[in-house]
Amino acid sequence: MNKYPKALEDLINCYKYLPGVGDKSAERYALYTLFSLDEGEIVDFSNALLSIKKDIHLCPNCGNITEGELCEICSDQNRNHRQIMVLESIKDLLTIEKVNEFHGIYHILNGAINFSKGITIDDLNVESLSEKVKNKEVDELILATNITLEGETTARYLKELFRDYDVKITRLASGIPVGGDLSYADEMTIL
Ligand SMILES: [Zn+2]
The missing domain is CATH 1.10.8.420 (RecR Domain 1)
Structure with missing residues (x-):
């Protein structure tokens, strides 16, 4: 045999x-x-x-995974739907949620711009976020992509993309070392 x-x-x-x-x-x-x-x-x-x-499918509103129509976070009316934290991955969302200090909603890009791998903004989940910004449904965007070359490039691109709209844009994650991945950051560093 x-x-x-x-x-x-x-x-x-x-x-x-x-x-x-x-x-x-x-x-x-x-x-x-x-x-x-x-x-x-x-x-x-x-x-x-x-x-x-x-x-399991992706929440059409934010890109989080869900078994329902909208994800648990987008369905929660007690959260501030006009404050959106932009993240690279669902893993990052869980990290932030564990801290339990953020009461807005999220938007998951599903990656980051990476020119060496041929990943451009067109490969990321940006369209529904753009729609919301253009429709004035957002007061504040918190760009919380990772502090890596890819994460920084993505944050800069988004900042540029929404520059002419009436939305406050902030960058989160100062304090996380360069090359840092959000999921390794401890709770104190994040908020
Ligand atoms: Zn959602």
Whole structure:
């Protein structure tokens, strides 16, 4: 026998879809799944995998992930919808929310401008934010992209883009070291 049965080979190949999982780890995970998970755990696992694409989508208002029509934050009328913090990723949103000091809403760009990788403003989620600014639905934009070359470039671009509109634009994250990623910042640094 120079190969596992097809079902096991299929599972090994699936684990290799994950970042950082090579042949050896995939084989180990697949054998563990076969011998150490019980039927119920495997059903939970496969159901969770199926539902992640079926039930989760991006909030049309801000780009956060949600199971509802709008995300929890955009649905919350107690938050200030005229103050918008612009972030690169959903991970950054969770970091800020943990501090629990920000009562506006967010806008997730889903990345940052990166010329060396060919990522321009057109690849980012900017359109709905532009609409809001143009429709005068925003009093303040807090640019909280990461303090990296890409994050700074993106912040500068957005500042320029909205320069002629009646909106206050601020830059958050002073105090985070250059090259810093928001998710590594501690609570004190952020606010
Ligand atoms: Zn939302």
